[in-house]
Amino acid sequence: MSQQGLVLGYNGVHPFAKVNLKKGNRASVQELLRTLLDPLEPFFSPAKARVRCPGATAVRFDQTASEVEGICRPLWGLACLLGGDGEYHGTKWWVDGLRAGTDPESPEFWGFPRDNDQRMVEMCPLGFALAVAPVFWESFSEKDRTNMENWLGNSVNEKNMPNTNWLWFRVFANLGLKKNGGKFSQDRLDSDIRHLDTFYRGGGWSNDGPEGIHQMDYYSSSFAIHFLQLLYAKLAGDEDPERAAEFKSRAQQCALDLAHYYDSEGRSIPFGRSVGYRFAMVSFWGALAYADVELPAPLTWGMVKGIVMRHLRYWQTQNDMWSPAGTLTIGYSYPNMYMAENYNSPGSPYWACLAFICLAVPETHPFWTSAEEDHWPSLPPVKSLAQPGHIMSNLGGHCMLLSSGQACSYPMKGTHAKYGCFAYSSSFGYSVPPGLFSLEQYALASQLGFSDDGGEYWKTRRLSTYAAIEERDSTSVLVSRWSPFSDVSVRTILVPPQTETPNWHLRVHRIEVASSGLADRKILTADGAFAIHNENSVDGRYLGLYDVSTGEGTQPLVIGNYDTLTPAGWSPGDKGSFAVCRDAGAVGIRAIETSPTRQANLVNADPNSNLIHSRTVIPTLHSSLKPGETAWYVTAVYARPAGPTVAVESFLDGWESVPKLPAWLEKEIADDKA
Template identity: 60%
Template sequence: MTSSDFRAKVLGYNDVHPFCEVKLSDRESVQDLLKTILDPLQQHFSPQCSRIKVPGATAVRFDNTASEIEGYARPLWGLASMLAGGGTYENTPRWIEGLKAGTNPESEEYWGQSEDSDQRMVEMCCIGWTLAVVPAFWDALDEKEKGNVERYLGGINDKVMPNTNWLWFRVFANLGLLRNGAKHSPEMLVQDIKHLDSFYRGDGWSNDGPEHIHQMDYYSGSFAIQFLQLLYAKLAGEQDPETSAEFKRRGEMFALDFVLYFDEEGRALPFGRSIGYRFGMISFWGAIAYAEIDLPAPLTWGVVKGIVLRNLRWWQTQPDIFGPSGTLNLGYSYPNMYMLENYNSPGSPYWACLAFICLAVPESHPFWASAEEPYPSKQLPVIKSLKHPKHIITYHGGHRMLLSSGQACGYPMKSTHAKYGKFAYSSAYGYSVPPGGYTLEQFALDSTLGLSDDEGEVWKTRRNCEESGIEVHDDLPVLVSVWKPFKDVTIKTWLIPSTEKHPNWHIRVHRIEAGRDVMTADGSFAIYNIAKADGRALRPYKSEIAEGTSPRIVGNYDLDAEGGSNPGAEGAFAVSKGAVGIADLEIADLERPSNRTAMIVNADPNSNIVEKKTIIPTLQHTIKAGSTQWYATGVYAKPSNPGVAPESYLDGWDSKPAVPDWIRALINGQS
């Protein structure tokens, strides 16, 4: 099936999306990949081409017109980049005609002027970028049409905007006009750049908002701030050389941290909101090439090229990111409404086209001229603490793992506790969000500690931390946080990264002061729950097929069922695409041992962002009111990477780590 077939048919039972079939190696092949994303949109243009109604009749917090403007504008990140780099696309005139109609107040397809905090402001960024780098768009306009575009984009300058990365969108609306000698607001351009600089925290990291908000996710890097800083540095280098040089300097520093969010297989670490933008996660790497920054060692252009191409190749192995019409759907590895934000319309996923900024990079640039190089695992730290995002990144055991404390979205978005408050995030296993509001099955408590005061109906987890920071013990960075799931329950948590001796394990320690009776559930990573032989749920573990669970899967509260639980010290594990597990680590001389029970939580379908059906090895326990309880938890993970034999998935399971002596000393002093 060729890309052009999308104009006449939809994907059938055995059809493969052309996106999944492009052999990626060079600039031309990445152009071809982009066209497989643009082509299916052609049948969804409005008559005057100012809107694209991407299939999916879902509602968002803004109006339907703004949603369809997203469908029109967001693909421009890719199209304009390709055109700026000298590429061609036969349907480019549709976007030019759409710009004319959308900005024309006399047209029935007029987009409408922006109001305060209007979604239209976001899409002005894509349009401003396009005008800045593709002269054909501006040159195709007559004087009246140029005036319409000036007034439409200029309408952003007297409106209230969120005090976040959104301010960059106004910068690019004005920059697009400036680059064409059109009327714009130089005062607002200077003001916004100055204000955005107040988000900077150091070492290349910017916060997504003012100081009282601690949110450093992909918006700090590829989705907005770093990405747009670097584009600004390239486009405004002559007008604002000092700021441009500073933005390049920050990009160099940020690169040495951000490279740790990717693994050898090409996967990015899912963390935070808006990860439905998928391969948009790699856009920073194309932006540093476009901005012509000097790469800090050990990064080379061959390494950067490899990060980009391997990530795109990994997404090519995820065919369920497309719907039957060939358009991107809402979700991560498959369509998933549970993980979405209230601003994710059917057109939203096309922010992923940020990834194609690399196509604006000249073919002669070493990004394209260099041979692709593997991920530089041996040249990068295996463990690194990042003080600004309060992350510890490790690369032991076959996956990139992020330990996190202290981050929280500035407002209570859906599943914010899952997107920011979990203890660990993995490039191999993704994270889970609750598809419902009752029982462990629906809460899907992977990589977190949940507490319930109603016998297991509703569970609360870490969302906001009262305190958080990084300590060093035994030459290892350790994340420490204090949080309260209930007003009278205080928990202090220590997150201890994996080590060379125990590469597949990390340790969590909790001190819980309970002012009420609470049930607890401590979960490992979630793992694929489909047997290879027949597609049914996993059965009890069999070493001869390297698959199954221990204990067996039963109802989440039926711990007395025969074979349905193990002692906590024995732990619980599951083996399918690799292995995950959890065990209660012994703490000698503890006045109140936990005696937790190990079992397998059968999470509701579609709770995990990577796998549609998952299970979660979990430790359960009940704490009485007025008591203080210590938990020491070992969490095991070994992914099914290429070259890893299935019979080796559990090789490290019986070699559980010991609780560090400094924790024992802490317990003896505080218990």
């Protein structure tokens, strides 16, 4: 590619989308990676030490560290390509850049890291690149190597680091130097791994932090901990066989859980923070092959390959995730700053290059020689995962997880949506609030919201005082206790889909409002279904009233913006509300408590709140409570995604097959009211 770079104009298609991955061979995935690296060329600094990706957005760290991200994160892919005997015409850009960036005499010197410095994160791909791609170290002079030792090792080994997955980054900084005979600290490497082992919780799962934090998202699997454990097992296994064996054993156990996060269409379930790293969500599976892990039954290498290849092909269809210059943007299916974390710089999305660990796997490995298989026929359609506190489902046409009890250690932007939703779907994605007034801005998809000011501000579940998987008549359910206000307590029971009603799951809420001196206090409630694409297939306008002839629309009609609480748009709660879009499927919600007093409508969510579709609508149930009142809400949530084998006219086939109240639930409600 010329220094001018790629320009995507009106209806432009990125080269990433044009690579033929149908054969599933390593050469095609190598080519896919090159289409990610090529557009970066115009954004290298003169000495190549920094990459300033398009977008002038600021992050919580300095601009130089942001540009260090820009050059180091693509190293995940480039190092895997080179480590697997592949070639790239721009390798010298990185060789020169690493030389200049670590040279204190260079005008483009990166600067030595301070305590808790973002530069420490980027040491991880740099250390890995040194370990697996000899071209870097071999291209350095003695002075260059000394500079690298000082920057990558000496400068970081005595610095404070966050008590999280970050500690793995220092492990790999030392490991990269060690593999090349450079100066490193074995004591620091060992002590960091010993501390990281305190995050282990059992069943193959590690927490992203110490006791008192329950956060097991993609950082526990593909973004950091499991992924790096497997890379360590491969690179240091000969010298540290006991640890390598333990890390492989954990991966074997965890693989049977993690397989439930990926559907047959190639989509993974967006959950938690940093989902803007996109296809990095499948890096765990390539790392299994890289570390020569023996797969646990019933998994096969054809299944593992299928998870990775289908996932990459899915992202090839997401044509809106690119900048006009062809670089990855901050966002998910399209550029979206509302869902971004405060550490997402324009170069951050290139952590996605972890997915290309499969390129470091030899062509003779069964990962590459096996034919792709779908893993789902061999797995149970519903499974409880004790450590993350999830109940997984692959009924109804999508992968879904029910979740309770997880939370980030600090209240990051949109954290209640990233961890506190009741359900997360591979098809519909979660929604984040683009504003702080009204339901339209809060976009409460798969959340129960409370307002005590007439509907301006809303509180949802973020922290739970109790969360556990419990049994009800041989059915696993997820129970949590939480309080949106000091005088309002909620106990929520999440019931997974059943084979008889595969498109429905239940959310049971027992809500108690304490008596208070404010007799006229009124608390509004809003219980949201999944968000769905709000565009019709004829002219792209918002969905109108449901039309049987076109097979799309809403029931009742979406009234408009910022009038969610207008009675004209309501229907009885037991009749519910639904929305159908030809390219997305159908979602809906119904109140099925014995005496429903709630009403249903559709919230026209503010644009860019949902990860997958920029315009969405959310079927929602509404009610209000007064001091001293206790209420049981039983909410049935409908979801039937579109798919290549799903006829449009079948989207609402299950809508009238509403699940009945389980006998155990009827008894629990009756006993409570007695």
